[in-house]
Amino acid sequence: VVQVAVDAPLRQPLDYLPPPGCVAKDLPLGARVRVPIGRRRAVGVVAAHAPSSVLPLAQLRPVLEVLDAEPLLQPALLSLLLWTADYYHHPVGEVLAAALPRGLRDGAAASALVDRWRLTAAGAAALQAGEPARAPRQRQLLQWLAARAGAVAGEIDAEFGDWRATVRALTARGWIERDTVQTAAPWPQVGPSLADPAIGAAPPLHAGQHAAIDAIDAARYQAFVLHGVTGSGKTEVYLQCAQRALNRGRGVLVLVPEIGLTPQLVARFSARLSAPIAVWHSGLTEGERLAAWRAAREGSVRVVIGTRSAVFAPLADPGLIIVDEEHDASYKQHEGGCRYSARDVAVVRAQQCDTPVVLGSATPAFETLRNIELGRYRVLPLARRPDQAPAPRVALVDLRAHAASGGIATPVLAAVERHLAAGHQALIFINRRGYAPTLLCTACGWIAPCQACDARLTVHRSAALLCCHHCGAEEPLPERCPRCGFRVKPVGQGTERVEETLRGHFPQVGLARLDRDTARRADALKETVRAVMSGEARILVGTQMIAKGHHFPEVTLVAVLNADQGLFATDFRAAERLAQTIVQVAGRAGRERVQGEVLIQTDYPEHPLLHSLLDGGYDTFAATALAERRAAAWPPFGRLALLRASSRSASGALDFLTSARACAPRTDGVRLLGPVAAAMARRAGRHHAHLLLEAHERAPLHRLLDAWLPRIQELPQARRARWALDVDPLGID
DNA sequence: GGTAAAGGATCC
DNA sequence: GATCCTTTACCA
Numbered sequence: 001v002v003q004v005a006v007d008a009p010l011r012q013p014l015d016y017l018p019p020p021g022c023v024a025k026d027l028p029l030g031a032r033v034r035v036p037i038g039r040r041r042a043v044g045v046v047a048a049h050a051p052s053s054v055l056p057l058a059q060l061r062p063v064l065e066v067l068d069a070e071p072l073l074q075p076a077l078l079s080l081l082l083w084t085a086d087y088y089h090h091p092v093g094e095v096l097a098a099a100l101p102r103g104l105r106d107g108a109a110a111s112a113l114v115d116r117w118r119l120t121a122a123g124a125a126a127l128q129a130g131e132p133a134r135a136p137r138q139r140q141l142l143q144w145l146a147a148r149a150g151a152v153a154g155e156i157d158a159e160f161g162d163w164r165a166t167v168r169a170l171t172a173r174g175w176i177e178r179d180t181v182q183t184a185a186p187w188p189q190v191g192p193s194l195a196d197p198a199i200g201a202a203p204p205l206h207a208g209q210h211a212a213i214d215a216i217d218a219a220r221y222q223a224f225v226l227h228g229v230t231g232s233g234k235t236e237v238y239l240q241c242a243q244r245a246l247n248r249g250r251g252v253l254v255l256v257p258e259i260g261l262t263p264q265l266v267a268r269f270s271a272r273l274s275a276p277i278a279v280w281h282s283g284l285t286e287g288e289r290l291a292a293w294r295a296a297r298e299g300s301v302r303v304v305i306g307t308r309s310a311v312f313a314p315l316a317d318p319g320l321i322i323v324d325e326e327h328d329a330s331y332k333q334h335e336g337g338c339r340y341s342a343r344d345v346a347v348v349r350a351q352q353c354d355t356p357v358v359l360g361s362a363t364p365a366f367e368t369l370r371n372i373e374l375g376r377y378r379v380l381p382l383a384r385r386p387d388q389a390p391a392p393r394v395a396l397v398d399l400r401a402h403a404a405s406g407g408i409a410t411p412v413l414a415a416v417e418r419h420l421a422a423g424h425q426a427l428i429f430i431n432r433r434g435y436a437p438t439l440l441c442t443a444c445g446w447i448a449p450c451q452a453c454d455a456r457l458t459v460h461r462s463a464a465l466l467c468c469h470h471c472g473a474e475e476p477l478p479e480r481c482p483r484c485g486f487r488v489k490p491v492g493q494g495t496e497r498v499e500e501t502l503r504g505h506f507p508q509v510g511l512a513r514l515d516r517d518t519a520r521r522a523d524a525l526k527e528t529v530r531a532v533m534s535g536e537a538r539i540l541v542g543t544q545m546i547a548k549g550h551h552f553p554e555v556t557l558v559a560v561l562n563a564d565q566g567l568f569a570t571d572f573r574a575a576e577r578l579a580q581t582i583v584q585v586a587g588r589a590g591r592e593r594v595q596g597e598v599l600i601q602t603d604y605p606e607h608p609l610l611h612s613l614l615d616g617g618y619d620t621f622a623a624t625a626l627a628e629r630r631a632a633a634w635p636p637f638g639r640l641a642l643l644r645a646s647s648r649s650a651s652g653a654l655d656f657l658t659s660a661r662a663c664a665p666r667t668d669g670v671r672l673l674g675p676v677a678a679a680m681a682r683r684a685g686r687h688h689a690h691l692l693l694e695a696h697e698r699a700p701l702h703r704l705l706d707a708w709l710p711r712i713q714e715l716p717q718a719r720r721a722r723w724a725l726d727v728d729p730l731g732i733d
Numbered sequence: 734g735g736t737a738a739a740g741g742a743t744c745c
Numbered sequence: 746g747a748t749c750c751t752t753t754a755c756c757a
Contacts, residue, residue, distance in 0.1 A: 010745095
């Protein structure tokens with residue numbers, strides 16, 4: 001019996017018989033097969049062999065067709081995918097399907113097929129007889145083909161210009177014939193155009209980098225945490241370790257949070273490494289994805305740089321795995337499909353391949369810090385480079401003690417002026433796009449609400465729209481209150497308004513804004529980066545986006561306008577994220593030799609979290625915050641799983657969760673909390689709720705989930721709600 | 734008696 | 746998720 005995982009929400013693979021005349025070894029693990037399922041046919045992956053089935057053999061149907069004689073998924077990758085399905089308790093067929101490009105899911109050949117043309121016996125005879133006498137082009141091609149065993153389309157392309165008609169004529173006369181051959185997928189080496197000489201040279205290494213490279217290079221499986229601030233030289237460590245892995249004939253997998261924001265990293269890798277690189281992200285077309293997949297599997301690409309899903313790239317023989325900015329939330333899939341953490345899967349992949357994995361960050365996730373403490377991960381500290389400017393001065397600006405205009409306190413405006421006068425640039429960070437988060441009627445108190453969500457609409461003034469940042473709804477910006485007809489006014493600050501305020505204060509200074517709205521077009525992002533790099537723009541206002549990827553060498557002042565949002569949020573991870581963001585943005589301050597300045601506006605200058613961050617830096621802050629987490633038994637000291645549900649009706653989700661809770665097996669060491677409505681209960685017209693599972697240890701939690709999920713799936717209420725299990729959720733909302 | 738929409742079961 | 750079958754609603 002072969003157990004086949006098909007793309008359907010089924011917890012287990014289905015049992016099939018081998019096709020007539022085949023034995024199990026003709027259907028290797030990881031090969032695709034076409035199988036009948038109900039009234040349809042589907043492509044599935046052989047996940048296991050078994051001597052027998054729990055069903056009577058008479059009920060099993062035979063496999064229709066074996067699509068791969070050799071496994072499409074090599075054993076190591078298959079077992080990684082099976083582990084992922086198991087750990088995240090997601091249907092195995094869906095996990096496997098999600099790891100394959102569309103073409104391969106539909107049954108395309110594992111390797112690219114190309115047309116090859118060859119002379120037939122009749123063709124050779126015709127050539128001997130001097131034919132074709134009156135078709136010089138046909139004769140030319142026939143002679144050229146006679147001199148070789150055959151030629152693929154690409155080769156004919158290179159030799160003859162437009163040859164299709166000629167080939168068609170020769171084929172019609174029976175002088176040449178076509179067959180298809182598999183080729184190793186060719187892969188373009190990134191050309192010297194991208195290989196900027198400025199980033200092509202290896203800088204001298206400092207001691208910390210030497211130590212890190214030697215440790216990583218000497219290791220088999222080991223998770224390393226490369227812990228160093230912006231500019232401490234993490235990328236150089238990645239590069240040198242990657243080149244050493246390549247020199248040993250192995251492949252390198254590099255995960256990054258967002259490819260669009262890290263062109264500098266990709267450029268440095270292509271300029272410095274001696275192997276072709278594939279870039280892997282959600283923006284690829286299906287054709288590109290298929291080509292990259294085949295190239296990685298066949299070894300014509302040995303370096304893959306990509307976002308979350310690249311952790312499942314079929315890289316033949318990984319010798320090094322790198323996760324840059326490992327604390328970044330985008331590594332965790334948080335909606336749709338299997339909710340895996342690419343960082344955690346990367347560590348498992350490294351373990352299975354017995355290779356080192358490098359987790360790089362200036363602000364490691366608390367989970368990672370805990371793993372260091374437990375001795376599972378080994379920290380490699382990178383100190384500030386000796387030629388680097390000293391750490392920036394960080395200070396709080398007490399919003400209660402200073403006047404503010406448009407959300408910017410006077411001392412911040414003064415600092416901007418000072419840094420501009422010194423010829424430098426300023427970076428203003430506010431984590432909220434749009435003009436203002438609220439539109440308020442000054443007479444009756446009406447606040448523009450979203451029709452589909454429990455949320456307020458954000459004012460986007462230049463587009464003259466009210467937008468919901470949760471469901472994407474848009475409506476025209478009203479001039480008067482729709483309830484009482486009085487004047488309405490935008491309340492609060494977003495990037496757009498901060499930009500306007502700063503323009504008012506510094507009318508002569510070039511100003512740029514970077515957020516999801518301005519970066520909608522790819523070239524707009526490039527243009528903004530160029531304007532800041534060239535000094536044309538000297539103030540940059542933006543969200544999170546300005547903190548990632550690009551380094552602007554002339555920036556010496558960074559202001560954080562709305563830090564308080566993170567101080568009192570209900571989410572237990574809010575403080576961790578706030579500290580990471582502040583450190584990351586602060587890392588943008590300071591140039592070669594000039595010390596930078598960071599100002600953080602707050603209404604709560606006495607807040608202990610801000611103090612531990614300012615006085616002792618991220619590590620001290622983390623120690624304080626981790627103690628709180630330990631006391632509350634929150635992650636990383638406990639394990640969580642979250643059963644989320646939503647429904648159109650107000651009660652559907654809660655009904656489902658209540659029944660789910662009722663059928664949960666009692667397990668020592670696991671607590672069930674809820675169900676409760678989500679913090680924002682209504683989103684995009686659906687009502688959201690969840691049930692939280694809390695455990696001290698991983699094992700009992702997963703034991704419970706194993707027994708519980710099949711029961712949940714059977715519940716009649718499960719059909720009336722959308723639901724998903726999130727193992728190790730990042731947030732509880 | 735007819736159609737259309739909603740609900741449910743099953744997939745090996 | 747796809748498919749097929751059953752139930753229910755509604756109308757002429």
